[in-house]
Amino acid sequence: MATTEVQRVVFDSGAAASMVEELRGSYRSGKTTSYEWRVSQLQKLEKITEFHEQEIVEALRSDLSKPEFESFVQEIGMLKSACKLAIKQLKSWMKPEKVATSMTTFPSSAEIVSEPLGVVLIISAWNYPFLLSLDPVVGAIAAGNAVVLKPSELAPATSSLLSKLLGEYMDSSSVRVVEGGVAETSALLEQKWDKICYTGNSRVGRIVMASAVKHLTPVLLELGGKSPVVVDSGINLQVACRRIIVGKWGCNNGQACVSPDYILTTKEFASKLVDALKSELDKFYGKNPLQSKDLSRVVNFNHYARLTKMLDEVSDKVIHGGERDVNNLRIAPTILLDVPQDSLIMNEEIFGPLLPIVTVEKIEDSFDLINSGTKPLAAYLFTNNQKLKDHFVKNISAGGLVINDTTIHLAVPTLPFGGVGESGMGAYHGKFSFEAFSHKKAVVYRGYALDASVRYPPYTNGKLNLLKALVGGSLLGIIRALFRSSKA
Template structure:
C-alpha cells in the first residue's frame, strides 16, 4: 500500500492522504449512503466471521495463545451477533425519527435524520484484535461511512489476516485496512477525518485526541482503567468466586479493559474469599497453571516485563498469597492473588492488564466508594452483594463507564446498553444501536408550509405583538387569549 524506497515499503503522509482522498471521493459520490451498499457490506463482514472461523482462531492463538473457547465466544460469536443485529435493524435505524414541534412553530413538523459522517478512522487494540477491530466497523458501515481500519501491530497474525480478508470480501473503494506501527498510525493521524475511533490506553488516547483537535475531528475513545470489584459477606461465595475468575483470568488472562483490576472486601471476610479463589482457580487451571491451555499468554516481552516489575516491587512481593509463578521464555505468568497491598504502591496506581489481582481490605464496605472515587473513573465497576441498600449506594455513588452487580464483564454482551467510558476511561459509547449513533450525525429538520404565516414575527414590533409572543412562548392558552383580545389582568 506504500511506496518502495531502497527495497523498503514506506507508508507516510502522502500515502495516507491518497487513501483519504480516494475514500472521500467514494463517499461524496453517495456510494456508501445507500441501504443496499450498507447491507451488502454487513453481509460480507458476517461471511468473514462464518467462513474463516478457524483462520481467526489460529491467528488469535499465534498472537496470544488464546484458547479456542475464548476466541469463539468472546470474539467470533460477538462479531457475528453485531452483524446480525445491524442487518436486522438497519432499515429501522436509518429511518428518520419523527419528533414533536412547539406551538411557536405551528403549523410545522420535524424529524431527526441520521446522516453518515464521512470517512472515519478506526484504530484498534491487540487484546481482542478481531472484535475490537470489526465491531466499530460494523457501526461505521451501518451508518453509511467509508472506513479505514488500522489494526494493532502487537497482534501481527490477526492484523495480517484482517488485511487479507477485508481486502477480499469488502468494497475496497470505501473500506481499507492499513497495517503498520507508530509511523503508519502517525501518518494516518495527520489526516483530516470525519471521526476517529480509538481503543487502547489513556496515554495514546491523549495523542489521538491532540491530533484530532487540529482538525476539530470528533473522537470515540475506549480506554480502560482500574476496574474495581467490591465483595460483600453473606453472598454465594462459590458463584461469586467463579464469576470473578471468569472476568479476570477467563478474559485473555486479565488482558482486557473491563477485567477486574482489584478487589475491595472487609478484613474479616478476606481470608474466606482468598481460600475460595485458590480452590476455584485450581479447578479451572490445575495445580500447574503455567502449563494450562485455558490461559492466554502475555502478549509480548514488554508487557511481561511490565507485569514482572509490578510483582518484584518490594512493597508488594511479600503480599502474594497465591500464584506468582512466571516463565519468561513462554511469556507466562500464573494467576496471582495479593492481599493487603499498599494503596500507594505501583500495582494500585496503574492499570494492571494482566493476571495479577490485588485485594485491599476495609472495616466497612461503604469505605469502598471513597477508595474508588479517589482515583480516575474506571471503565467498569462490579459489586457482589445481596444487600439492597448497598446496591443502591453503589449505583448512586460510583461513577464508571458501566456497572454490574453480582457478575463481571457481562454488560459487554448486552447490545441494548451503551459500552464506553467516562472521564479518563473514555469518551463516547458504542455497541448495537449506539454504534450506529456513534458514527452518525443527527440532523435536525423542520418542515413548514406557506400557510399560517403570521405578521407577529415581523417588524414593526409592537407591545401587542410582544404580549402575544410572551404568551405563545410561555405555553399558556389563557395568556394567549388575553393577548389576542388585549385583556389585562
C-alpha cells in the same frame, strides 16, 4: 541467479492524504449512504466470521496463545452477533424519528434524520484484535460511512489476516485497512477525519485526542482504568469466585479493559474469599497453571517486563501463584493481599494476571476508596444486600456496572459500552454503534399557509406581547395578546 527483494510500500502522510481523498470521493458519490450498500457490507463481515473461523482462531493463537473457546465466544461469536443485529435492525435505525413541534412554529412538522459523518478512522487494540477491530467497523458501515481500519501492530497475525480478508470481501473503494506501527498511525492522525475511534490506553488516547483537536474532529475513546470488584459477605462464595476468575483470567488472562483490576472486601471476610479463590483457580487451571492451555500468554516481552516489575515491588504480598516463564511469556494467576496504596500495582492499570485484594473495615468504606481515584471503565459488586446495591448504583461512577457478576454487560447489545472521564468518552454496541458514527440532523417542514405577521417588522408592543404569551404557553394570554394586537 539474482534474488529479488520485496520492498515494503512506504505509507507516509502523502500516501495517507491520497487514500483519504479517494475515500472522500467514494463517500461523496453517495454509494455508502444507501441501505443496500450498508447491508451488503455487513453481510460480508458476517461471512468472514462464518467462512474463516479457523484462520481467525489460529491468528489469535499466534498473537496471544488465546484458547479457541475464548476466541470464539469473546471475539468471533460477539462480532457475528453484532452483524446479525445490525442487519436485522438497520431499516429501523435509518428511519427518521418524528418529533413534536411547538406553538411558535405552528403549523409545522419535524423529524431527526440520522446521516453518516463521512470518512472515519478506527484504531484498534491488540488484546481483542479481531473483535475490537471489526465491532466499531460494523457501526461505522451501518451508519453509512467510509472507513479506514488500523489494526494493532502488537497482534501481527490478526492484523495481517484482517488486511487480507477485508481486501477480499469488502468494497475497497470505501473500506480500507492500513497495517503498520507508530509511523503509519502518525501519518493517519495527520489527516482530517470526520470521526476517530481509538481503543487502547490513556497515554495514546491523549495523543489521538491532541491530533483530532487540530481538525476539530470528534473522538470516541475506549480506554480502561482500574476496574474494582467489591465483595460483600453473605453471598454464594463459590459462584462469586468463579465469576471473578472468569472475568479476570478467563478474559485473555487479565489483558482486557473490563477485567477486574483489584478486589475490595472486609478484613473479616478476606480469608474466606482467598481460600475460595485458590480452590476454584486450582479446579480451573490445575496445580501448574503455566502449562494450562486455557490461559493466554502475555502479549510481548515489554508487557511481561512491566508486569514483573509490578510483581517484584510487592512480592512479599503474594499469597497464591506468582510463577513465571519468561521464555513463553507466561505469568500464573496471582493473588496478592493488602498491597500498599502507593505501590505501582495500585496506581496503574494492571492489564495482566495479577489480582490484588485490598481490605477495609466496613464494606461501605470501599465506595470511598473507589471514588478517591479516577473513574473506571467497569465496576462490580457481589452482595445480597439491596441497600448496598442501590448505594453502589447511585454513588459509583463508571463506564458500566454489574451486580453479582463481571464483564457480562459487554454481551448486552441494548446497553451502551463506553467509559467516563479517564476511562474514555463516547459509547458503542448495538444501536449505540450506529449512533456513534451518525449525525443527528434536525429537520423542520412548513407550508405557506398561516404566515403570521407577528414575526416580521415593524415590531410593535402588540407583537411583543403575543410572542411573550406564546413563549409562556398560556392559552388565555395568547387570546388576550391577539385581541390587543387586532385592536392596535
